[in-house]
Amino acid sequence: MSPASSPRRGGTTTRLFSASAQPADLLIREAHVLDPRAEIDGRHDVLIRGGEIAELAAPGTLDAPAGAETIEAAGKHLFPAFVDPHVHLRTPGQEHKEDLETGTRAAAAGGYCAVIAMPNTAPVLDDPTLLRGVVAQAREQARVRVGFMAAISVGLRGEQLTEMTLLREAGAIGFTDDGRPVVSAGLLRRALTYQRLCGGVLALHEEDPTLSAGGVMHEGEVSAALGLAGIPAISEATMIARDALIAKAEGGRTHFQHLSARASVEALAAAKVNGAPVSGEVSPHHLLLCDAEVRSLDTSFKMNPPLRSEDDRSALIDALRDATIDCIATDHAPHARDEKAVPFEEAPMGTTGLETAFAAIYTDLVVPGVLTLSTLIERLTAAARLFELDTPTIVPAAEANVCLIDLDATWRVGVGGYESRAVNCCFAGRELSGRVLLTAAGGQVAYRQRSFALSAA
């Protein structure tokens, strides 16, 4: 996949925002450093000075300079911190579910240094003034950097384009009507044409409402047995096929969100072969769970797109491995407890994911040997390049965006609570391997695991 390099203006504008804190001065001793893009895979001492990677040296050879904290990390792994192209931070308007502070705290706890927030808030982020407001809020509250997607259409109604150039000037990283499809091919085409003026990736939630309307789970044997209305896999795949053709015709950079089905993967692969400037993402829950979970009618397993069949799941894993799917996105979708404590059909769609993404995939796919650790790290950071951001890396002079993880540490999801305000996690109760101990984001220490913070002190 090579994103189209059509001429763009405003490329130098800052598009990630966070509160500023003390630049980190850390010596991380004897950690196993794995940075696949920099081809680093071995034990090193890593010195971080003034928020930048200052030096990598042989293990046990560096001493902490004055004012730097030493972290003994033998047996632990140090990775470039992760970038999530798809989260819901619920600001403005739905802060009872999540806000910029709690959402970015959850991100830091999951090893993320940057997240991209969706605009399906209340009100919808479709207006430059509104966007400036949340940007200002992020500069005060966000622990890790946040990029804001603006809406493609006013009010996500799919009728009228937003002021895309003004939104870009106000800081929008790209555009999406996420939560809803852009049903009108005509409107999508106009948005992709207009993108030449302002840049910014168009990210698409693909669903044909004439096929999915009323559906609450994957259409298949489980929905038939439960009597729940189904969302067929083709409702996603047909729209991907259509929109990839439009993207190619317009040369407009297009990103397909939260792929869930084998047919969708096949449509994306065909589009890439065809030379369309497209990319795709997949969520941990679609990689690890399938529709059989819904038999419990537990609303933690209700999301859109829905958990699909075992065959779909294995196609997603294969596509992530061979990079047909470019990156992992959590689609972190927090909801208040009472909003999810309703019958399945009435419950809102979505699961949280920031705090569990690495550990869940590591436990279920890396430990059994389905995916290599370096592929997982690559796919957890690849979104940066797709959205025209600097990719986190552990080389001298790079900004410190790292996460320190104990791969052997096991923990039970939900025990001890969450950093997120929400508890609707589809992995709740699962025992996972891989505990984030420390995250540095944007050169600052954004997270320390509690017991690790104590032992280090």
Place this chain on the structure above:
Amino acid sequence: MRHLLSIADLEREDIERILSSAAFFADVADRPIKKVPSFRGRLVINLFYEASTRTRSSFELAAKRLSTDVLNVVSSGSSVEKGESLHDTVSTLSAYGPDAIVIRSPHAGAPALVAGWSGAGVVNAGDGKHQHPTQALLDVYVLRERLGDLDGRSIWIVGDVLHSRVARSCAQAFRKLGAEVTFAGPPTLVPNELAALGCEVRHTLDDIGDADVIYALRLQHERMSEAFLPSLAEYTANYQINSRRLKVRQLLMHPGPVNRGVELSGEVIDAPQSLIIQQVRAGIVVRMAVLVEVLTGSHAADPAVQRMTPEPQLA
């Protein structure tokens, strides 16, 4: 039994025990005084979020025949219409100390949620398109009265299986008692995935002569506007059970209310093969038996209460 949420939760022995208990109550129903006094002072709440005539009235009558107090809460005119959540409604009603809550909901899984929120025994009186276990139990009761047992019998469930909680519960109950179940109807309303319930799927009635029992389902008129079907006329031509399709040796059932002239022709409704009125009659005694199960089951942990609750003498 603590709750009755789904046929899937029952073993064959559970079903047979409930049916024996229902047979006992059928004898009581023939006496001049039709009530049994065992559950005097117990409270049964009927919480109905969907319109229902026969299910609600038969639960009410069943509870009254057991001498319980009955409180009917229906969605119109209550806080349900004011936007109160199911959880808050159940918390409020639980303050009255109900021994059993009978719930009908348009949403799958609502009874299981209520069971988690309330100390009462919960009976599912229909949840979405998911389950309607008391309907299935009463259908099994009627069939066993007529046939003795269901082992090896062929039962065809015909019509809009996709949208039918009755079909799902009945298929499970019939199969647990040894019957072979076939779903038949148009492919839009009888998708092949339904075979996952252990039933055969047919899209024509060509072989319906093989059935021992034909169980027709109600066809909702909105299926036409949703493009599941082109027209009623085409549906009746292909799937209506009429005197041409219903053989003399076959039995006919329907959960009601019947769309006369649609899924059933007028003459078969009143034919000797029809068990439709027996189904309605069985509704009371089977629901009495189910209420007894949960009224005793819900207090099983409390020996004082157990002593005050004589088991019905089974015939």
